[in-house]
Structure formats: C-alpha cells, structure tokens
Amino acid sequence: MGGLPVVNSSSAIALPESKLDQASTVVKSTPDGKPKKKICCACPDTKKLRDECIVEHGEEACGKWIEAHRKCLRAEGFNV
Numbered sequence: 001m002g003g004l005p006v007v008n009s010s011s012a013i014a015l016p017e018s019k020l021d022q023a024s025t026v027v028k029s030t031p032d033g034k035p036k037k038k039i040c041c042a043c044p045d046t047k048k049l050r051d052e053c054i055v056e057h058g059e060e061a062c063g064k065w066i067e068a069h070r071k072c073l074r075a076e077g078f079n080v
Helices: 017-024 044-057 059-075
Strands: 006-008
Touching: 044 059
Parallel strands: none
Antiparallel strands: none
C-alpha cells in the first residue's frame, strides 16, 4: 500500500515520524500568538522595490533597498 505502514486496516494509515514533523512545522505561532509568515510572503512592498531596482540598475546600485528589505524582515522576526 504505497510503502506506508497500516495502523488499523479499517480506520487509518500511519505516516512516518519525519512526515509528521514536517507537517507540524509548516505553521507556527510567534510568542504573541500571531501566525508567522513565510519569508517569501513577508514585506511584499520592500521586496518589490528591491527586486525592481536590482533588475533595472544592478545589485551594487540598490544597497538602500536591499537594506530596507532586510530591516523589514528583521522586524517580522526573521534572522537575516
């Protein structure tokens, strides 16, 4: 049956522990109870400005936008 062990053939199948660990770490809460965003979804405004600047002018010319995005990510609780 797909390589997964059967717990009780009439009710459910068990997932390996590694799969359970991955599923439980997808959404976590911060200490104040708010759901934590994925880093790709945090700070969309500064991310857009940073990306547009890099495409148009190159990474070397966009230090202020890159740092603004990092500052925003740190404010959201990310370690960047």
